[in-house]
Each structure stands twice: as structure tokens, then as C-alpha cells.
Amino acid sequence: MTRKKLATVWLDGCSGCHMSFLDMDERLLALADSIELVYSPLVDFKQFPERVDLTLVEGAVSSEDDLKKIRHIRQHTRVLISLGDCAVTANVPSMRNPFGVKAILDAVYQQPDLLNAQVPSEGVPSLLPVARPVHMVVPVDVYVPGCPPSADQIYFVVSELLAERQPDLRRMLRFG
Amino acid sequence: MTNRVLTLQINGQEVSGREDETILEVAREHDIHIPTLCQLEGLSSIGACRLCLVEVANVPKLLTACITPIQEGMEVHTESERLNHYRRLVIEMLFSEGNHICSVCVSNGHCELQNMAQLLGVDHVHLPYRNPQRRVDASHDRFIFDPNRCILCTRCVRVCDEVEGAHTWDLKARGIQSQVMTDLNQPWGDSTSCTSCGKCVHLCPTGALFEKGKSVAEMSKRREFLPYLTIMRGKHR
Numbered sequence: 001m002t003r004k005k006l007a008t009v010w011l012d013g014c015s016g017c018h019m020s021f022l023d024m025d026e027r028l029l030a031l032a033d034s035i036e037l038v039y040s041p042l043v044d045f046k047q048f049p050e051r052v053d054l055t056l057v058e059g060a061v062s063s064e065d066d067l068k069k070i071r072h073i074r075q076h077t078r079v080l081i082s083l084g085d086c087a088v089t090a091n092v093p094s095m096r097n098p099f100g101v102k103a104i105l106d107a108v109y110q111q112p113d114l115l116n117a118q119v120p121s122e123g124v125p126s127l128l129p130v131a132r133p134v135h136m137v138v139p140v141d142v143y144v145p146g147c148p149p150s151a152d153q154i155y156f157v158v159s160e161l162l163a164e165r166q167p168d169l170r171r172m173l174r175f176g
Numbered sequence: 177m178t179n180r181v182l183t184l185q186i187n188g189q190e191v192s193g194r195e196d197e198t199i200l201e202v203a204r205e206h207d208i209h210i211p212t213l214c215q216l217e218g219l220s221s222i223g224a225c226r227l228c229l230v231e232v233a234n235v236p237k238l239l240t241a242c243i244t245p246i247q248e249g250m251e252v253h254t255e256s257e258r259l260n261h262y263r264r265l266v267i268e269m270l271f272s273e274g275n276h277i278c279s280v281c282v283s284n285g286h287c288e289l290q291n292m293a294q295l296l297g298v299d300h301v302h303l304p305y306r307n308p309q310r311r312v313d314a315s316h317d318r319f320i321f322d323p324n325r326c327i328l329c330t331r332c333v334r335v336c337d338e339v340e341g342a343h344t345w346d347l348k349a350r351g352i353q354s355q356v357m358t359d360l361n362q363p364w365g366d367s368t369s370c371t372s373c374g375k376c377v378h379l380c381p382t383g384a385l386f387e388k389g390k391s392v393a394e395m396s397k398r399r400e401f402l403p404y405l406t407i408m409r410g411k412h413r
Contacts, residue, residue: 085279088300095277097307130307135300143299147279174294176278176285 004053004162007039008083009073011059011066012093012131016148017084018042018058023151031155034162052076054161056083056154060090061137065125074138079161082133082140083154085147085175093131101127142167145175184250193246200228200241203254210254211263211295213288213381214329215242216399218406219338225329226266227292230254238262260296267293272303273352275310275324276382282395283383289327290382310355315365318388319377323355326384332356332376339405344370375401 010018018041024031038049048069055077061067074080085091096104105127109119134140144157153173160167179194186199186208193202198221203210214225223240230241233251238259241252253259270276270289278284310323333345333356344367348357358364377385378397386395 082300089271089277090305091277091279094305094307095275095280097305098275098309132305133300135302136304140300145299169299173299174278174290175276176281176287176290 003034003036005038005049005051006035006158007037007048007052007055007073007077008042009039009055009057009059009069010041011057011070011087011134012062013059013084013086014092015041015058017056017086020084020148020151021056021154024155025151027151027155031158031162035158048073048076050076052078054079054081054158056081056158057087057134057140058083060086060093060131061128061134062093062131063125063127067128067137070134070138079141080134080138081142081144081157081161082135083144084149085145087134088143088145089175090131090133091147097130101129144169145173147176149173182246182248184246184248184252186252187254195246197246198242199230199239199244199246199250199252202246203241203252208254210241211292212242213292213327214331216331216379216402218402219331219334219379222330222334225327227263229259229262231256231259264296264298267296267298268301268303270327271298271301272305273308274326275307280392281325281383282386282390282392283325283397284393286393286396287383288381306352313358313364314388315363316367316370316372316388317365318372319364319374320386320388321356321358321364322384322386324384325382326356327382328354328356329381330356331379331381332385335375335379335402339402340371340373340375342369342371342373345376 008018008021037043038052039045055073057080061070082088086093105119110117142157144153146153153169156169157167179196181192182195183190183192186203191202191206200210210230211227213227215221215228221242223243226240228241229238231253232239278290313321333347336345337343344358345356348355348361359367359369364370377387378399383395
């Protein structure tokens, strides 16, 4: 049996969804026989591979870097899964949306009592005008809301997709 | 005055009800579930949220079950792909219209909007989010109003007027700008009509109205007072 190529990506999120992924515990060993983890913040590959079967995306699309990454990933992924509320709704990262980028950066980095106050511009990607859910930027195949989705839910989704079935968990999951 | 008994069909099932009853009331008496958000037993019904839309044979448009009186021989359908489509669309529009961040909301896990999304299988919102800028009113001693989480069901307006008799809450502006307000659009804490009874807070389906000091997921609402007051006052709505 050929193992399916699995990737996980961390955009604008807190890594809680990845923690939930790791919470699958011993079931990860069972999955390990049928998957090959080809790209993830949990491993050390630098390049997103040419062909990936399943990609789990955590986080909203908030910066130029997120945007570049998710477009590239979509092109090289067969089944793209929005994992968790940040990917599905933009969640907490979207709380800045009503105020605009300048107001947020000023509020954080330009306080009058800060010594040498400056907005970081070197080595960090610039923020997009609003944080958006993944499906507003590229087509998404499976939605897994939750903050975070539980390990059971992630296991169910991944196992169903590995068996080439569309997981039906719409009534199992909720936002938040 | 006596009310006649009418017979009709709901989902092919023969049912009967008094002529002054609505489709929703008769459906509930026969354990037929129709989703609702703005409707609440004990308050007047206004058909604002459109979740209780049903199909009636030979009527081209969809009707709101909570305010449509029954008729003899009516054929009602409460479940169809078309109805599910519109109900899900209603929920998606509510989510995209305000700023609903379930994960950090006081009502997470106790919210009727969140529950309804789950029940109807809304797993994402395909409409663009509006991200409106709305100010939180924390001027009241005990309660907070967060318009970002308000779905304009007007339960607060109705309970304050019809049950408490204070009419502190009302609606302002029109269309997408509509919001609920206290007194003449004054801060809640300055209201001279508010009795601080908290009925609005506990009937609010989301985290738009909540008690001070409650953190994420801590605000569960207590609604037992409403059927009690309705029965004690002997008024059937």
C-alpha cells in the first residue's frame, strides 16, 4: 500500500489546532502506517512538495506571507482541509478587521510611553488589510470548525479522507 | 367566545388546532420541530429571524410559521432542501453581518445562534464578513451590551415592553444600520426607565447582553421566569 502524503500548515493561528492534532496520541502510530508527513511545523522540511494528498491548514490568512503560502499550497494539494475556527471563520485574528491595520499597529507599537517606539518592518511580512478565512482566498474541500477541533474529530476526518470518503461531520462540529 | 377547531396537514400528518393558533404552535403541540431564533413563548411573535419559514401548498412564497394562523385544509411542509437552503443562508447572514467570535464569547456553548448553526449544518460562511465597527456599552452597573453579537431578534425590546413594562429598549436606524438602543439612544447606565431587572439579559439568545464579571463561556441564561410570569398573569399570546 502506498502511503498518502499529508502536510499541515500554520498560518495566523495559535498552534492550538496542531496541539489537538498531537493529542491524537497513540492513534498517530496507527495513522503513521498509512501517511507520510511531508511538510509541517512539526517536522523540518523547508519546501512544500510538488504533490500532496491532504493538507490541514490552521490559521487565518492575515499577511502577505500567508497569502503566498496558501496559494502555493492549494496548487500542490489534492484535498485542502480548513482546520479550526481561524481557518474557517478567521476567528480571533479577524478581531482587528473593523479597525484597520494602521490603527492596530499604532495601538501596539506607537504608545507614547514606549522607548524608541517603531513599527517592525524588517524580516516580518506586512499585514493584509483584513484577516480572512482560507476559503475566501482559495477553494477549500473540507471544513472542520472548532477552537480547537478535538483530537477525535481530527482523527475521524483524516481517517475518512484516507479511505477516500468525504467526512460528514457537519452536525458534529460547532464554531468556538 | 369559542374558537373553532381546524384540521390541516403538516408533513403529511393530519393535525388539528384552534383557529387562533399559528402553524408553529400547532406543530409544537404535535412534536414537529421547526427551528426558531427570535420567537419565544410568552412574548409576542414578529417573524423577524425568518428561520421558521415553511412551505404551504398553493402559496408561492414561504411563510413564517410563528405568525401565520392555521387554516382549514392547509398543507404545510416544514422540511425541504429549499427550506434548509434558506435557513442556512439566514444563519450565514447573521454571522457575516456582525462580529461573532464564538471562541472568546461569554456565551460560547450556551448560544442559540451557535447551536442553530450546528443543528442546520452550517460549517462555514460563504458570504464575505462585514466587520462593522460597533461600540460596546458597559455603562450599566451590572450588565453589558455588545452590539457586535446582536442579531436583532428584539427579544430584549419585547420583554422590556410587554413583561417588565419599562420599554427601555427599542430599535434605531434602518436596514443594515439597525441596532437596539436604550432610552433615546443614551448610554444604558444613564437610562431613567431601566429597572435593572435583567430580563433582557436572560432572554438574549447570544452574548450581546450579559452580566458583568462573566468570562468566556460563563454566561448561561436563566429563562424560567418567563413561562412563570406568563402563566401567573393568565395571558395567552
